[in-house]
Amino acid sequence: MTIRVLLADDQPMIRASLRIILEDQPDIRVVAEAGDGVEAIERARGTGPDVCLVDVQMPRLDGIEVAGALAGAPTRVVMVTTFDLDEYVHGALSRGAAGFVLKDAGPGLLVEAVRAAYAGDALISPAITLRLLRHVAARGGRTVVPRADARPLSARETEVVRAIARGRSNQEIADALFLSVSTVKGYVSGVQAKLGLRNRVEIAAWAWEGRLVVTP
Structure with missing residues (x-):
């Protein structure tokens, strides 16, 4: 099994760094x-590609627009950024983004995000989970609506x-x-089926918007 990845970032040095990290893995190829x-x-x-790692802020079209354009395709989009993402969360979630990862989160988490997306799962960098989803909840309304x-x-x-x-892994x-x-994976699949949600990102947003979790 080889996971085929596309890197989208307007900085060649960042793309080169991401390529080195990913292609050091035997099951990932850019x-x-x-x-x-x-x-x-x-x-x-x-x-x-199986997975696209997409920077949020890029020329011509930003990462949110890329996620929207690729929605419904077999390719899954993971947002990778160094920026404060608060203003982008709603758009990315509504377009089916399969994760949010900070560029400085470390090689291990980046690789984990690619593998999770390929497996049909989703990952949000723990360093930003609480802040991002707290903001989603504070906006009011619903980003993610469960099935009727x-x-x-x-x-x-x-x-x-x-x-x-809260950003915990399986x-x-x-x-x-x-x-x-x-067993945890079984519970996650069951929750998705019951609520009609696509991935962990939507489960997390639903939980925050429904006040199933509160700020510690």
């Missing part, structure tokens, strides 16, 4: 690069949702709740 949003969409449609026939969550599913909303949730990772 198949294309783009220096702006328009080029990112064109290259994604031409090469069909959504079924109530069990007590255990609610515990898992709260942990997701392994961290498993350790905290004394469960296996596969």
Whole structure:
């Protein structure tokens, strides 16, 4: 299995650094690069990568517009940035972004985000989860709307949702709740099915907007 990745960032040095980090992994290969949003969409449609790592602020089209243009495609978009993302969260979530990762989060988290997106999961950098989703909740209204026939969550599913909303990984949730990772994955899938949500990012946003979690 090889995960095919497209890098979209207007700084060649950043793209080069990301390429070195990712291609150091035996299961990841960078198949294309783009220096702006328009080029990112064109290259994604031409090469069909599994995952696009997209900078939020780029010339011509920003990362949010790229995520919207690629919505519905097999490619999954992870937002990668050094900037304060508060003003971008609503747009990225509504366009199905499969994660938010800071460029200085470290190689391990970047690789984890790519693998999570490829697996149909999503990851939000723990360093920004609480701040970003607290802002989403403060906006009022709904970024993520559950299905009309959504079924109530069990007590255990609610515990898992709260942990997701605080940026915990499946392994961290498993350790905290004394469960296996596969059991946690089963709970996450069950929550998505019950609520009609696409990924962990939407679960986290739903939890914050519904005040299932509160600021510590």
